[in-house]
Amino acid sequence: MxxxxxxxxxxxxxxxxxxxxxxxxxxxxxxxxxxxxxxxxxxxxxxxxxxxxxxxxxxxxxxxxxxxxxxxxxxxxxxxxxxxxxxxxxxxxxxxxxxxxxxxxxxxxxxxxxxxxxxxxxxxYHFEFKGVYVMHIDPASDFIDKLAVGDTVVEVDGKQFESSQEFMDYVQNKKVGDTVMIKFLRNGSENKASGQLIELPSNQKAGIGISLVDHTAISSxxxxxxxxxxxxxxxxxxxxxxxxxxxx
Known part of the structure; x- marks a missing residue:
């Protein structure tokens, strides 16, 4: 039982x-x-x-x-x-x-x-370019453990930009293996990180290794x-x- x-x-x-x-x-x-x-x-x-x-x-x-x-x-x-x-x-x-x-x-x-x-x-109204918004990070990037999706890159080597195209032109004029210092915002806090540029598979030029879009704000x-x-x-x-x- x-x-x-x-x-x-x-x-x-x-x-x-x-x-x-x-x-x-x-x-x-x-x-x-x-x-x-x-x-x-x-x-x-x-x-x-x-x-x-x-x-x-x-x-x-x-x-x-x-x-x-x-x-x-x-x-x-x-x-x-x-x-x-x-x-x-x-x-x-x-x-x-x-x-x-x-x-x-x-x-x-x-x-x-x-x-x-x-x-x-x-x-x-006025559009303000706030930086480069990180949408994806290449696993081969030297910044894979330093940047995160949602970060906004605001400076490279102390230089600010008016558009993501200016940002890309500056970085791609450098050489693969060059070290750059970036300043970025995450949840409102300012951070810095340095790393080497990699060769981008899309155009064989130097790059940080991120997919990006303009981060803008509009005011009126x-x-x-x-x-x-x-x-x-x-x-x-x-x-x-x-x-x-x-x-x-």
């Missing part, structure tokens, strides 16, 4: 562990499905005023969820869900790097929307604020533009 009870208890424990694992244990897959539709009046404010104009613009998001065995099973039979692998999702980047890139894309989308809206409204007399803490990526630029322009 005692043996039967022990076997029964063990089976129940195994079933409980299996159910818990299927519900909570993450697997290397993600699920994409339509997210919420949010009125842009809740996400964008211009000069601190409420949007009281007739009609409204909305943003439709895409929800991304970490997969579990149970979620994958549900998604398999949901025509509105798509299962994607971790490799497809991150493209070889870490989750932290991916989130940094999504944050950059959203900021870039906002800046472009502000620029277009101000231009359409014939309002003055109009106070335009975004409240999109849980939304990332390059989308919504057109809708942001319309919402801002409508309030100017």
């Amino acid at each position: 005692k043996k039967k009870f022990s076997v029964k208890y063990l089976l129940l424990l195994i079933v409980a562990i299996f159910i818990a694992a299927s519900v909570f244990l993450p697997v290397p897959y993600f699920i994409q499905r339509p997210g919420s539709t949010v009125p842009l009046a809740e996400l964008v404010t211009v000069n601190g005023q409420e949007d009281d104009a007739p009609g409204s613009y909305s943003l439709t998001s895409v929800g991304v969820y970490q997969g579990t065995a149970l979620r994958l099973l549900q998604a398999k039979f949901d025509p509105f869900s798509e299962i994607i692998s971790e490799e497809e999702m991150f493209g070889g980047a870490t989750s932290e790097e991916y989130n940094q890139m999504q944050e950059y894309f959203m900021t870039s989308s906002q800046n472009s929307a502000i620029e277009q809206a101000l231009k359409l409204a014939d309002k003055p 007399d109009e106070k335009i604020e975004f409240h999109v803490e849980n939304i990332g990526g390059p989308s919504a630029g057109l809708m942001f533009t319309l919402q801002i322009y409508d309030q100017l």
Whole structure:
């Protein structure tokens, strides 16, 4: 009797562990499905005023969820869900790097929307080049353990630049193996690092070994604020533009 009870208890424990694992244990897959539709009046404010104009613009998001065995099973039979692998999702980047890139894309989308809206409204504005935004680091780079995705390089050898093209021209005029000192910002803190230039496989010229884009900021007399803490990526630029322009 005692043996039967022990076997029964063990089976129940195994079933409980299996159910818990299927519900909570993450697997290397993600699920994409339509997210919420949010009125842009809740996400964008211009000069601190409420949007009281007739009609409204909305943003439709895409929800991304970490997969579990149970979620994958549900998604398999949901025509509105798509299962994607971790490799497809991150493209070889870490989750932290991916989130940094999504944050950059959203900021870039906002800046472009502000620029277009101000231009359409014939309002003055100014673009400031803040440095070179690091999007990827070549594993062969001497800076692989010194820079991180999301850093902004602001100086090389004490020299500042007006664009990423100026930055690349300066570095590529040096020789492979030359040592450079860079200054970069990470989470608002200033840092320095030195390293040797490598040969870039794309053009056989000298380089730090990073993929980069311009890190810019836009300023104007109009106070335009975004409240999109849980939304990332390059989308919504057109809708942001319309919402801002409508309030100017």
